[in-house]
Amino acid sequence: MPRLSYRRALTRALADEMTRDGSVFLLGEDIRVAAANVTSGLLKRFGPERILDTPLSEQAFTSFATGAALAGARPVIEFQIPSLLFLVFEQIVNHAHKFPLMTGGQCAVPVTYLVPGSGSRTGWAGQHSDHPYSLFAHAGVTTVVPATPADAYGLLVSAIRCDDPVVVFAPAGAMEVRADVDAFDPVPLGRGVVRRSGSDVTVVAVGHLVHDALAVAEELAGQASVEVFDPRTVYPFDWDGLLASVARTGRLVVVDDANRSCGIAGEIIATVVERFRLAAPPRRVTRPDGAVLPFAPALDRAVQPGRDQLTAAIHLCLKDGS
Amino acid sequence: MTHADPVRLYRTVRLIRRFEERAIDLVRAGEIVGGIHPYLGQEGIAAGVCAALRDEDLVTGTHRGHGHVLAKGADPARMLAELCGRVTGLNRGRGGSMHAADFGVGVLGANAIVGAAGAILTGAVWARRRRGDDVVGATFFGDGAVNEGMLLEAFNLAALWRVPVLFVCENNGYATTMPVAGAVAGSIAGRAAAFGMPAAAVDGQDPEAVRDVTAAAVARMRAGGGPELVEAHTYRFDAHHTFEHQVRLDYRPPEEVAAGRARDPVDIQGARLPAPVRAEVDAAVEAELAAAVDFALAGPHPDPATALDHLYASGRTARTGGG
Numbered sequence A: 001m002p003r004l005s006y007r008r009a010l011t012r013a014l015a016d017e018m019t020r021d022g023s024v025f026l027l028g029e030d031i032r033v034a035a036a037n038v039t040s041g042l043l044k045r046f047g048p049e050r051i052l053d054t055p056l057s058e059q060a061f062t063s064f065a066t067g068a069a070l071a072g073a074r075p076v077i078e079f080q081i082p083s084l085l086f087l088v089f090e091q092i093v094n095h096a097h098k099f100p101l102m103t104g105g106q107c108a109v110p111v112t113y114l115v116p117g118s119g120s121r122t123g124w125a126g127q128h129s130d131h132p133y134s135l136f137a138h139a140g141v142t143t144v145v146p147a148t149p150a151d152a153y154g155l156l157v158s159a160i161r162c163d164d165p166v167v168v169f170a171p172a173g174a175m176e177v178r179a180d181v182d183a184f185d186p187v188p189l190g191r192g193v194v195r196r197s198g199s200d201v202t203v204v205a206v207g208h209l210v211h212d213a214l215a216v217a218e219e220l221a222g223q224a225s226v227e228v229f230d231p232r233t234v235y236p237f238d239w240d241g242l243l244a245s246v247a248r249t250g251r252l253v254v255v256d257d258a259n260r261s262c263g264i265a266g267e268i269i270a271t272v273v274e275r276f277r278l279a280a281p282p283r284r285v286t287r288p289d290g291a292v293l294p295f296a297p298a299l300d301r302a303v304q305p306g307r308d309q310l311t312a313a314i315h316l317c318l319k320d321g322s
Numbered sequence B: 001m002t003h004a005d006p007v008r009l010y011r012t013v014r015l016i017r018r019f020e021e022r023a024i025d026l027v028r029a030g031e032i033v034g035g036i037h038p039y040l041g042q043e044g045i046a047a048g049v050c051a052a053l054r055d056e057d058l059v060t061g062t063h064r065g066h067g068h069v070l071a072k073g074a075d076p077a078r079m080l081a082e083l084c085g086r087v088t089g090l091n092r093g094r095g096g097s098m099h100a101a102d103f104g105v106g107v108l109g110a111n112a113i114v115g116a117a118g119a120i121l122t123g124a125v126w127a128r129r130r131r132g133d134d135v136v137g138a139t140f141f142g143d144g145a146v147n148e149g150m151l152l153e154a155f156n157l158a159a160l161w162r163v164p165v166l167f168v169c170e171n172n173g174y175a176t177t178m179p180v181a182g183a184v185a186g187s188i189a190g191r192a193a194a195f196g197m198p199a200a201a202v203d204g205q206d207p208e209a210v211r212d213v214t215a216a217a218v219a220r221m222r223a224g225g226g227p228e229l230v231e232a233h234t235y236r237f238d239a240h241h242t243f244e245h246q247v248r249l250d251y252r253p254p255e256e257v258a259a260g261r262a263r264d265p266v267d268i269q270g271a272r273l274p275a276p277v278r279a280e281v282d283a284a285v286e287a288e289l290a291a292a293v294d295f296a297l298a299g300p301h302p303d304p305a306t307a308l309d310h311l312y313a314s315g316r317t318a319r320t321g322g323g
């Protein structure tokens, strides 16, 4: 069974899809030399026609990809930093996302937006440390945040094959995860997974925070039986999978690296309480409202959801209503 | 001594050079987290431009921004404390290398988004002049930024509304690994021409040449002229970012690097000084930086409980993220 890093899982997904489908091509900044260490080896295998280094013109090349997709190609764009998605929000949301409906179904826009190293990269500070997956969920753009190497592979493959635009966040906090991968299969979009079974409380964790949630669940093993649910795709969300979990545990805690106000945690809690009577008020651990990550490492950490906060939230949730 | 004399200019390039070298040492020692984009080799541009500005004039910098902040007059000790994430830093440890700012000396900030600062500076200079202040501005950006729409939009606004901003392009030949020839259709000066802006090319390795070309442009702007562009040809002596010290990226031929490094702005300006004067300046810079390192490392780390301080200028407090 090959042991694979998250990063190499992304590389392999790109290579496999480029091999399988000649309409797939990559574009982005410094991808030929693989500055982000994701597109490594691809220039040699696929040549400069399919591995395009772009000028620093994000807005134009994002819509260039939309145009290429309208004409039958399957572009994958690599973004060097997560905050660049703010710059191209217009191109993704107001164009790529809207074209199929606005044209009355005349077209599809199969573009993949890949963001390796999303969220905090300790020390990159305010303008390079955002994690805006909730924004895309809000806009209704398919958005995945894989936590493991197998999911990084399988979700990126599914993103590339999807006929709609898909944003793939690869959190910096997960990029160095390594795991045994037994099969290289596509992972369906919109399907979550129970990472650890439990009976007292369901913890929904997004992206790299899945690993924190698993560690906390393990720490609490003697005191509480924690189920960890990894949605994998934050939009469209696997409500059936989550509701089945909550039906078993009756309690819900969400840990989410997005800003609190209008973050995905709020949507998860709202949807669950609309459809299910929990045994205790749900809890969420998030970034603060309006988060700007300060530079100093201790401040950067303080603004991200932490294991201590998650543990405290689980304790509170278990205490309430019992 | 005037602001623009050769000794002063030498002192500035030497200060930036040694500041960056010490900062790289501190990156290696783990005191500066996240690394830096070293300004080594490009010191003549910040030094030359800022020598032709007044204290009240405004500048914005880039991700490779230490030189701009220092040349405009920020305290190197507080700058270094910022890079080390201490409360004694220019931004109280909140900004770090790519966001260092010192409004007290007219530095509205380095900026981590390529091409984004030009429009900010244009608006700032416009507003200050509307208030009756006799200020001009200089905004630094790289050759990579000339392909960003927002910078070209700033060219248009500044030219249209005749805002006296000097657009300073630091053409070091590359945007990370992308050579200019692979990224720029037409030319950089041609972009200025399209908006009716005068453009001048200058040897960015010669601090006095940069100062002179800036002084001429600033004089025209103070006399009522609109924005201008200066394209300063330079070479980045070191990595794009210190992460390259760990990961080798193959994009600059060694002969090219050697040739680029042979034209060193510190030596070019230093050669204009009598040897004893140069030695005296060097010693003074060493002493200042030794004290700066001590100051930086002695500064307290910020308290995590204050992580959201300054989020809202209105004083509003944000909900925290806990359960």
Ligand SMILES: Cc1ncc(C[n+]2csc(CCOP(=O)(O)OP(=O)(O)O)c2C)c(N)n1
Residues within 6 Å of the ligand: A029, A056, A058, A080, A081, A084, A087, B063, B064, B112, B113, B114, B115, B141, B142, B143, B144, B145, B146, B170, B172, B174, B175, B176, B240
């Ligand atoms: C809008 C934007 N795109 C990409 C990046 C990532 N990035 C940071 S520096 C850089 C290269 C900039 O090149 P240039 O403007 O020539 O400045 P130099 O680094 O050469 O000083 C890139 C691509 C960014 N910070 N902002």
Ligand SMILES: [Mg+2]
Residues within 6 Å of the ligand: B142, B143, B144, B170, B171, B172, B173, B174, B175, B176
């Ligand atoms: Mg450059």
